[in-house]
Amino acid sequence: MRFERREQVSPILALVTPLIAVAVALLLAGVLIALAGAPVFEAYGRILTGAFGSRLAATETLARAAPLILTGLAAAVAFRARLWNIGAEGQLYLGAIAAAAASALLFGNLPGLIQIPLLFVIGAVAGMILLLIPLWLRLKFQVDEVVTTLLLNFVALLFVSMLIDTVLKDPMAFGWPQSLPVSPEAELPKIIPRSRLHIGLGVAVVLAFVVYFIQTRTAFGLQSRAAGLNPSGAAFAGVPLGRTLVLVAMMSGGLAGLAGAVEVMGVTSYVTTELSPGYGYSGIVVAMLAGLSPLGVVLAALFTATMFVGADAMSRSMGVPSYIADVTVALSLLSMLVAIFFTQYRIRK
Amino acid sequence: MSDIIDILTSAGLWAAVLRIATPLILGTLGALLCERAGVLNLGIEGVMTFGAMIGWFAVWNGADLWTGLLIAALSGMLFGLLHSGLTVTLGLSQHVSGLGVTLFASSFSYYLFRLLVPVEGTPPKIIPFQPIRIPGLADLPFLGEVFTQTAPTWVAIGLALLLAFVLFRTPLGLAIRMTGENPHAAEAQGINPMLVRYGAVIFGSALMAMGGAFLTLSAFDSFIPTMVQGRGWICIALVVFASWRPGRALAGALLFAFFDAFQLRLQNVIGGVVPYQIFLMAPFLLSILALVVMARRTRVPQALMQPYRRGER
Numbered sequence: 313m314r315f316e317r318r319e320q321v322s323p324i325l326a327l328v329t330p331l332i333a334v335a336v337a338l339l340l341a342g343v344l345i346a347l348a349g350a351p352v353f354e355a356y357g358r359i360l361t362g363a364f365g366s367r368l369a370a371t372e373t374l375a376r377a378a379p380l381i382l383t384g385l386a387a388a389v390a391f392r393a394r395l396w397n398i399g400a401e402g403q404l405y406l407g408a409i410a411a412a413a414a415s416a417l418l419f420g421n422l423p424g425l426i427q428i429p430l431l432f433v434i435g436a437v438a439g440m441i442l443l444l445i446p447l448w449l450r451l452k453f454q455v456d457e458v459v460t461t462l463l464l465n466f467v468a469l470l471f472v473s474m475l476i477d478t479v480l481k482d483p484m485a486f487g488w489p490q491s492l493p494v495s496p497e498a499e500l501p502k503i504i505p506r507s508r509l510h511i512g513l514g515v516a517v518v519l520a521f522v523v524y525f526i527q528t529r530t531a532f533g534l535q536s537r538a539a540g541l542n543p544s545g546a547a548f549a550g551v552p553l554g555r556t557l558v559l560v561a562m563m564s565g566g567l568a569g570l571a572g573a574v575e576v577m578g579v580t581s582y583v584t585t586e587l588s589p590g591y592g593y594s595g596i597v598v599a600m601l602a603g604l605s606p607l608g609v610v611l612a613a614l615f616t617a618t619m620f621v622g623a624d625a626m627s628r629s630m631g632v633p634s635y636i637a638d639v640t641v642a643l644s645l646l647s648m649l650v651a652i653f654f655t656q657y658r659i660r661k
Numbered sequence: 662m663s664d665i666i667d668i669l670t671s672a673g674l675w676a677a678v679l680r681i682a683t684p685l686i687l688g689t690l691g692a693l694l695c696e697r698a699g700v701l702n703l704g705i706e707g708v709m710t711f712g713a714m715i716g717w718f719a720v721w722n723g724a725d726l727w728t729g730l731l732i733a734a735l736s737g738m739l740f741g742l743l744h745s746g747l748t749v750t751l752g753l754s755q756h757v758s759g760l761g762v763t764l765f766a767s768s769f770s771y772y773l774f775r776l777l778v779p780v781e782g783t784p785p786k787i788i789p790f791q792p793i794r795i796p797g798l799a800d801l802p803f804l805g806e807v808f809t810q811t812a813p814t815w816v817a818i819g820l821a822l823l824l825a826f827v828l829f830r831t832p833l834g835l836a837i838r839m840t841g842e843n844p845h846a847a848e849a850q851g852i853n854p855m856l857v858r859y860g861a862v863i864f865g866s867a868l869m870a871m872g873g874a875f876l877t878l879s880a881f882d883s884f885i886p887t888m889v890q891g892r893g894w895i896c897i898a899l900v901v902f903a904s905w906r907p908g909r910a911l912a913g914a915l916l917f918a919f920f921d922a923f924q925l926r927l928q929n930v931i932g933g934v935v936p937y938q939i940f941l942m943a944p945f946l947l948s949i950l951a952l953v954v955m956a957r958r959t960r961v962p963q964a965l966m967q968p969y970r971r972g973e974r
Binding site for chain 2: 466467471597653
C-alpha cells in the first residue's frame, strides 16, 4: 500500500472535508459518552438544545464564538505564512490586561465612541508585542518559535496574575485577585439587550472579511502565502521575508490580543486568571478545521462554541463530564489532519 | 547573603534537585529519542498528563506502584503510535499533529479522571514510592540525605546512561541517528526509516508518560488536572540545550532542577518583597534563555521535522 499525490484537489472534496472530520470526531466522542453510561443520541440532542434551545443559550453560544473567531484568525493568519504562533493564549491575556489597565487608569473618562476603539488598539498592540519577541528570537537566533510561544503563554499568565495581585488589584473585590474593572463607557454595547451577546461578535466577523480581503487581494497577502509555501523560492522572487513575517506576526498577535480586550470589555469587565478557558489553544483547532481560510474560521468557531456551551448544559443533566467538549474538539483537529491528507493523496495498492 | 549560603549548603536543597529533575530527565530523554530519529513530538505535554493520570488511577485501583508505572508507559506507547501514524505514515506536519496529540491526551485524561473517580472535596490519595535508604551511603552526613531518593529517580538516571550507550555504541543507535540525519542514506544501508521512526516515537513517548507518572506516583500522591504545568514544553527546550545528547540532557535537567529548587527556597527568604509569580516565571524564562544560547551553537538532526516518503525527495 502506498500513497500517491492527487493531481488536483477537488473543490467539493475540500469543502466537505471539515464535515467528514467533525462527523468522525463526534462518532469517536460518542463512544466516550456511551462509556459514561449515557444514551449517545440523546446526549448530542442535549448538546444542541443546550447551545441553541433558548434565546439565552443561543446568545451565549454566539458570545462564546467571538473570541474563538479572533484566536482562530490569529492562528490561521500565522500558519499560512508558516509562523507557528502557539502563543495566542498568552497574547489574549496580555491584550485583556492592557485594555483593562488603560481603561481603569488612563482613559476611563473618555466617551465610549472614542474609548472602545482606543482600547481595541491597545489590546491588539499588547498581543503584537508578545509575538514579536519570539519572532525576533527566530530571525536573530534561529530559535524555533513553537517552543518559545508555548513557554511565553505561561510567562504571560503569571505576569497577569502578578499584576492583578498587586498594582492592578481591585480593592473592592474582597481580596479576590481580579483586576480593576474597565470603565462603564468601555463596556461593549449589546447586540441583543439583556443577553451577553455584545458587538465583539460583529467586530470579529468583520475582521474575518478584512483578513480574507488582505490575503486574497493585496500584495502582502500573496507574499505571506508565498513565504509559507516556499520561503526560499519566495525570497528568490523578491519577497522581503523578514518584513513579511513581522507584518504577519503583528496581525496574528494583534488579533489574539484583541480577543482578550473584547472578552474583558464585552463579558467580564475585569481580568482574572480564569478569563479564558483555553481560547488560544482552541483557536488552533478552529483555524485547522477552517483549512486556514478566514471565512471558514467563522463557521469553525461557531461549531467549537456550540460544543463548549452545549456540553456544559448536557453534562449538568446527564452526568457526562463536560470535558467531553475539549475531547471532541481535539479529536476533530486530529481527524481534520487525516482528512486533509486524503484530499491530497489517494491510496494505491 | 548568608541566607543564600544557608540554602546552598542544606542537604534538603540537593535532595530536592534530584527529585525535581526526575520527570524532566524522563521527558527530555523521551523527546530526545524521538528527535534523534527525526520526529518532533509536541505530544509530550499531553502524554505526561495522561501518564500521570492513568498511572495514579491504576495504583488507586489496587495495582502496585511498578505496575502503575508500567501502565503509564504503555499508555505513552499508544499515544506514540498515534503520533507516528500521523507524522510517519501520513507525513503530516509534526507541529500540528503533536499539538493535536497534546490537546487530545490532556482533555481525555481529565475526562476519564472525572468519569472514573468520584468527585470529593479533596482529591483521593495513594501511598507513593518511598525514598530508599541505601545501606552505608544513607548513614553519611549530608550525602546520605541527598541520595535517599525514590526508586524511579534511580531508574531515570539509569535510563539516561542506557540511552547514551544505545545511541552512540550500538548499531541500533547508529540506525536511529542516521534516520534522523538522512533517512534516504539510511534506507540505502538496508535500514527501514519508517520502522525506526515508529520505534523511536513509541519508546520516546513511553519515557514521557513515565515522567508524568513520577509526579503522581512519587513526587505527590494524587492527580490534579494541569499538574504537568508546562514541564513537557520545558523538556522540549532542554533537548536543544542538551544538543540532542542524553548525558547532557541529564546534566541540563539537573541544572534546571537546581534553579527550581533554589527559587522555591529563595521565596521563603525574599518572598515578602518579590511577588511569587516572578519565581514561578523563572523556569520558563530560563528555558527560553537556554534556547537562545544554544540555538546557533548546536547541530540539529538534519532530517528533523521532514517527513520521509519512499521515492520522494
